[in-house]
Amino acid sequence: MIRQEGVRVKVPASTANLGPGFDTLGMALNLYSWIEMKPVDSTVFRLHGGNLEGLPTDKSNLVYQVAQSVFAEAGVTLPELEISMKSDIPLTRGLGSSASAIVGALFAANLLIGEPLSQAKLFDMATALEKHPDNVGASLFGGIITAVWDGTHADVLRIEPPADLEVLVAIPDFQLSTSKAREALPKQISLQDAVYNVSRTSLLTAALTAGRLDLIPAAMRDRLHQPYRASLVPGMARILEEATAHGALGAALSGAGPTLLCLTDRRQGADDQLEAFLLEVLGEQGITAQTMRLKPCTMGTVALTMESEGSFLDYIQA
Numbered sequence: 001m002i003r004q005e006g007v008r009v010k011v012p013a014s015t016a017n018l019g020p021g022f023d024t025l026g027m028a029l030n031l032y033s034w035i036e037m038k039p040v041d042s043t044v045f046r047l048h049g050g051n052l053e054g055l056p057t058d059k060s061n062l063v064y065q066v067a068q069s070v071f072a073e074a075g076v077t078l079p080e081l082e083i084s085m086k087s088d089i090p091l092t093r094g095l096g097s098s099a100s101a102i103v104g105a106l107f108a109a110n111l112l113i114g115e116p117l118s119q120a121k122l123f124d125m126a127t128a129l130e131k132h133p134d135n136v137g138a139s140l141f142g143g144i145i146t147a148v149w150d151g152t153h154a155d156v157l158r159i160e161p162p163a164d165l166e167v168l169v170a171i172p173d174f175q176l177s178t179s180k181a182r183e184a185l186p187k188q189i190s191l192q193d194a195v196y197n198v199s200r201t202s203l204l205t206a207a208l209t210a211g212r213l214d215l216i217p218a219a220m221r222d223r224l225h226q227p228y229r230a231s232l233v234p235g236m237a238r239i240l241e242e243a244t245a246h247g248a249l250g251a252a253l254s255g256a257g258p259t260l261l262c263l264t265d266r267r268q269g270a271d272d273q274l275e276a277f278l279l280e281v282l283g284e285q286g287i288t289a290q291t292m293r294l295k296p297c298t299m300g301t302v303a304l305t306m307e308s309e310g311s312f313l314d315y316i317q318a
């Protein structure tokens, strides 16, 4: 059954790794993108807002391509689509814009044709496209996720974020593609560094599950990827080293960067001092950055009602 009236979905941004959990931990954030998809006679794209500037408006667009992969999997032919998008997630900054586009497209396309594919299937497809499960898992399921990918199938467990956990991000004014930041990584690491990360990822996962924010400073440290990416984000090494002295529970590169992320405890209210520190360190390197105070998003991707009379933009701005 094809929904001729179309569908609308809302997808959260995500931060991957949380420091040590490279390619396995992800957390959804209360920053969103929206996609509307309708069957039409001739494909058209409506991209709203500055974050989507420059993206393709033809059938090479990622969202169109991903939607077609859902239709192919379900044995449905639907080559012409009207796709409207708006996103508050800055592009190529380490806040999961590509994952939100992939997950939103999979979710919307599946909804448009009556949901023949399960959530687990959508997650496998999303991970195969994104190549790692952390961002797509968080955007699809919400909250904090820990996931593994065997190349075909992804297993995931969702963790409810601790109530007092908050997030401060500094988003530098330059883009850093995930592929470039992955090229900086070594092919091999020492057993000592592997143990360093396995132990901290385990502790961080357990601490988040148990709401033990006091364990985050010890757990949120990494030797697998951040040291190799530090030269790509000037100021990052100092921020990771000193953020806890300025009120953070822990600091990390958000995903592949360049955004820097601090976890904070709402009860400590240290954000002003921490924000000033982040901006000062980046500023010393000649980098201007935008800060955002965010929260973990407990919801994953959700369908929005199409009953409203208003346009896509009226609807999402209401």
Ligand SMILES: Nc1ncnc2c1ncn2[C@@H]1O[C@H](COP(=O)(O)OP(=O)(O)O)[C@@H](O)[C@H]1O
Pocket (backbone or CB within 6 Å): 052, 055, 061, 062, 063, 085, 087, 090, 091, 092, 093, 094, 095, 096, 097, 098, 099, 101, 176, 177, 178, 179, 255, 256
């Ligand atoms: N809404 C969208 N529609 C189409 N492509 C998108 C969309 N959002 C992101 N992308 C693609 O994803 C790329 C960014 O992915 P990536 O380098 O992994 O950074 P990020 O950390 O933002 O996910 C963009 O350059 C663009 O090609």
Ligand SMILES: N[C@@H](CCOP(=O)(O)O)C(=O)O
Pocket (backbone or CB within 6 Å): 014, 016, 017, 022, 023, 024, 093, 094, 095, 096, 097, 098, 132, 134, 135, 178, 181, 182, 225, 254, 255, 256, 257
């Ligand atoms: N685990 C990946 C996460 C990339 O996240 P993104 O938001 O930068 O796409 C990595 O660290 O490469």
